[in-house]
Amino acid sequence: MIEENYRKVEAKVKEAAIRAGRNPEEVTLIAVSKTKPLSDIEALMKIGVEEFGENKPQELRDKYENVSRPVHFHQIGHLQTNKVKYIIDKAVLIHSVDTMHLAEQIQKEAEKRDMVAKVLIEVNAGEEDTKFGVTVEETEDLVRQISVLPNVKICGLMTIAPFVDDPEENRPIFRQMHQLLLDIKSQKIDNVDMNVLSMGMTNDYEVAIEEGATMVRVGTAIFGARDYSI
Numbered sequence: 420m421i422e423e424n425y426r427k428v429e430a431k432v433k434e435a436a437i438r439a440g441r442n443p444e445e446v447t448l449i450a451v452s453k454t455k456p457l458s459d460i461e462a463l464m465k466i467g468v469e470e471f472g473e474n475k476p477q478e479l480r481d482k483y484e485n486v487s488r489p490v491h492f493h494q495i496g497h498l499q500t501n502k503v504k505y506i507i508d509k510a511v512l513i514h515s516v517d518t519m520h521l522a523e524q525i526q527k528e529a530e531k532r533d534m535v536a537k538v539l540i541e542v543n544a545g546e547e548d549t550k551f552g553v554t555v556e557e558t559e560d561l562v563r564q565i566s567v568l569p570n571v572k573i574c575g576l577m578t579i580a581p582f583v584d585d586p587e588e589n590r591p592i593f594r595q596m597h598q599l600l601l602d603i604k605s606q607k608i609d610n611v612d613m614n615v616l617s618m619g620m621t622n623d624y625e626v627a628i629e630e631g632a633t634m635v636r637v638g639t640a641i642f643g644a645r646d647y648s649i
C-alpha cells in the first residue's frame with residue numbers, strides 16, 4: 420500500500436517535471452515519515468527509497484539509530500537551539516534555519532564534531548503569523564550573516580506554503596521563492612550555494628515542481644493521514 424502510494428507520487432513528480440520542461444532527476448522526493456512507525460520506513464527502504472523527512476529532532480534521532488541500514492533523514496520541522504545536538508550528525512540536511520541564533524548553535528555543535536552542517540533557510544513566503552521562517556525581504560541579510568560561519572553550509576531555501584483548497588493559489592508563492600533563490604544565487608556569496616529549493620507537500624507538490632522545486636516533502640499522500648493522538 421505505502422509502496423504503491425510512493426510509486427504513484429514518484430510518477431506524478433516525474434510528470435510535473437517533464438511538464439515544466441525540467442529533468443525529473445533534478446527533483447528529490449522526500450518521504451515525510453513523521454509520526455509513522457519504523458516499519459513504514461523499512462517498507463519503503465525495501466523498494467529503494469533513501470530520503471525521509473522528520474519533524475521532531477528526537478524522533479529523527481531514534482529512527483536514525485534504529486533503521487536496519489543507513490538512509491538519509493532530513494530535519495524539516497522547526498528546530499529549537501537546545502535540540503540541535505540530537506540531529507547535528509544525523510540529519511543530511513536541516514531545512515528549517517530561520518535565525519542567526521539557531522545557525523550559531525548549529526555552528527557550535529558542528530565545530531565540536533569537526534563537520535560541516537548543510538542547511539536551508541526557511542522563508543515564510545506566505546507571511547502567515549503561525550509559521551516560522553524569515554520574510555522574503557529579510558532572507559538575503561540572514562544568508563549573508565550565516566555565510567561567515569565556517570561549519571555551516573547554506574545550500575538553498577525552503578518554504579511551507581499555506582494550506583489551501585486549490586494548489587494553484589500557492590503558485591505565486593512558489594514562483595516568488597524561485598525568483599528569490601535566483602536573486603541570491605546571482606550575488607555569488609562566499610560559502611553559499613543556492614541550488615536547493617525545498618517546497619511542495621501533499622496538496623501542492625506538483626505546482627511547486629512546475630515552479631522550480633528541487634525537493635518536495637510528501638507525507639500524507641505516501642503514508643496516509645497522521646494520527647497525533649497516539
Ligand SMILES: *Cc1c(COP(=O)(O)O)cnc(C)c1O
Pocket residue numbers: 451453474495496579620621622636637638639640
Ligand atoms: C508534515 C510536513 C510535510 C508533509 O506534509 P503532507 O501534507 O502530509 O505531505 C512537509 N513539510 C513539513 C515541514 C512538514 O512538517
